Amino acid sequence: MFECLAERTIALAQLRRANDPQAGYDPMLQARMRAVLPACVRNGVTILTNMGAANPMAAGQAVLEVARELGLPRLRVAVVTGDDVLPWMLANDVPLMDSPDTVRSLDGRLISANAYLGADALLPALQADVNVIITGRVADPSLFVAPLMAHFGWAADDWHRLGQGLLVGHLLECAAQVSGGYLADPGHVDVPDLHRVGFPLAEVSADGSVVVTKLPGTGGRVDRLSCTAQLLYEVEDPAHYLQADVVGDFSQVRFSELAPDRVQAQGASGQARPEQLKAMLGYRDGFIGEGQISYAGPGARARGELALSILRQRLQDATLSHGLSGLEHRAELIGVNAMHGLQLGADREPYEVRVRLAVRCANRAQAEAVGQEVEALYLNGPAGGGGVTQSVREVIAAASALVPRTAVQARCDILELHAGD
Structure with a gap:
């Protein structure tokens, strides 16, 4: 089998x-x-x-x-x-x-x-x-x-x-x-x-x-x-x-x-x-655009949280967000709060974190802009960011x-x- x-x-x-x-x-x-x-x-x-x-x-x-x-x-x-x-x-x-x-x-x-x-x-x-x-x-x-x-x-x-x-x-x-x-x-x-x-x-x-x-x-x-x-x-x-x-x-x-x-x-x-x-039915359900960036060393969590704050504020500003304002999204620190939310990770001070921003978008162009926002943190964000990745995937949802x-x-x-x- x-x-x-x-x-x-x-x-x-x-x-x-x-x-x-x-x-x-x-x-x-x-x-x-x-x-x-x-x-x-x-x-x-x-x-x-x-x-x-x-x-x-x-x-x-x-x-x-x-x-x-x-x-x-x-x-x-x-x-x-x-x-x-x-x-x-x-x-x-x-x-x-x-x-x-x-x-x-x-x-x-x-x-x-x-x-x-x-x-x-x-x-x-x-x-x-x-x-x-x-x-x-x-x-x-x-x-x-x-x-x-x-x-x-x-x-x-x-x-x-x-x-x-x-x-x-x-x-x-x-x-x-x-x-x-x-x-x-x-x-x-x-x-x-x-x-x-x-x-x-x-x-x-x-x-x-x-x-x-x-x-x-x-x-x-x-x-x-x-x-x-x-x-x-x-x-x-x-x-x-x-x-x-x-x-x-x-x-x-x-x-x-x-x-x-x-x-x-x-x-x-x-x-x-x-x-x-x-x-089982499969259907198209938009796109997810994603960007990630890492911070390591002393103060990694604080720098990661500052990066998330920058990204959230840019998403809220319709003049800056490439049409991403108001869309469903996740902004999180992998290894701290990505799985169980802020409360369970509140007392952790990790040596390294990875910022992740993912946004559900109506079209591919919007989804590509998500990763571009994260990559911009290299020069427009907290110190010591590195290892940026960007991805766009079409969402194929399932229904029964x-x-x-x-x-x-x-x-x-x-x-x-x-x-x-």
């Missing part, structure tokens, strides 16, 4: 595809396939990944090119599509989730709309004797539920076993996060050898019971703490975890440490899947909506490489 999509990833990939019709899939695809294809083909291991992002078909072709480069005599790649529901979304005004607005409020700014496909979309590919399966947007746990359904013959309405499968997928979907990644806090929670952390494995039985482990000799840790942390990750209601395949119930899950780095998970169940699918399952038509295409191709 390569689970590589975050909420805004496809929208960003759609922008890349707009500039190049052959782009839009994960830029790490070829490197990862070069690393694993020979061993997986040799051992009969199927690779399943959502690295297709906004362009699964081009990703499938790229995998064939890697196979040619590696001299593999034969390869079959299944490309699963159907998650792109942008045409449907443009034709149907539906409410946005977590917002009083509807999709129509995004007219002219909508870049992408991708439904979270479920395991049912992947089953034809898993039954097609392929080496690699490439998808776009699929619900993260479904990448793991689908192989379990295919291998054990679980029915699409066996909600108890699918709930267990959902638990497996949820524990594994963030890779090394369940084997110690994102857990280390030296002196409080120690994780050994994170530089060579072991990626997790799940030993799953036909009834859905599972043991989570990792390869012997690798770094990290698999224990009750690491599994509990991952279990609760991004789950709002453990008794009602809405996913494409099943509504999971994790409220009775219990972890048992069978041996070092071997944890048994039991107690998951499920209810009938939701009638609708969640879709629900779509009927009838809006999604999943499709599986097979691409093949034969000896001599």
Whole structure:
């Protein structure tokens, strides 16, 4: 499994595809396939990944090119599509989730709309004797539920076993996060050898019971703490975890440490899947202009605060601010108050600080002016400033909506490489 999509990833990939019709899939695809294809083909291991992002078909072709480069005599790649529901979304005004607005409020700014496909979309590919399966947007746990359904013959309405499968997928979907990644806090929670952390494995039985482990000799840790942390990750209601395949119930899950780095998970169940699918929408939402400058040595904080004061006053002066007056902004000292505000950093006297000004702008020209204001501090600001950086980025925001399952038509295409191709 390569689970590589975050909420805004496809929208960003759609922008890349707009500039190049052959782009839009994960830029790490070829490197990862070069690393694993020979061993997986040799051992009969199927690779399943959502690295297709906004362009699964081009990703499938790229995998064939890697196979040619590696001299593999034969390869079959299944490309699963159907998650792109942008045409449907443009034709149907539906409410946005977590917002009083509807999709129509995004007219002219909508870049992408991708439904979270479920395991049912992947089953034809898993039954097609392929080496690699490439998808776009699929619900993260479904990448793991689908192989379990295919291998054990679980029915699409066996909600108890699918709930267990959902638990497996949820524990594994963030890779090394369940084997110690994102857990280390030296002196409080120690994780050994994170530089060579072991990626997790799940030993799953036909009834859905599972043991989570990792390869012997690798770094990290698999224990009750690491599994509990991952279990609760991004789950709002453990008794009602809405996913494409099943509504999971994790409220009775219990972890048992069978041996070092071997944890048994039991107690998951499920209810009938939701009638609708969640879709992630990406849309243009202006620009952020940013500038940073550093101050070090005695009085670094005072000089940094003076720099911030200068920047704030210039933003408030419409005659000086290049149209930036009144715009949403952040002006902060990284290492002092950027994360938790002024109160928690009030008593700190650091040896070095970094001033950061970021402004949400309507257009690129405004955003470029932000960094120019910070760079002007070299000669027009406090003593000893250095290391100015400027950046402008377009904001691609994410929203969610629900779509009927009838809006999604999943499709599986097979691409093949034969000896001599």
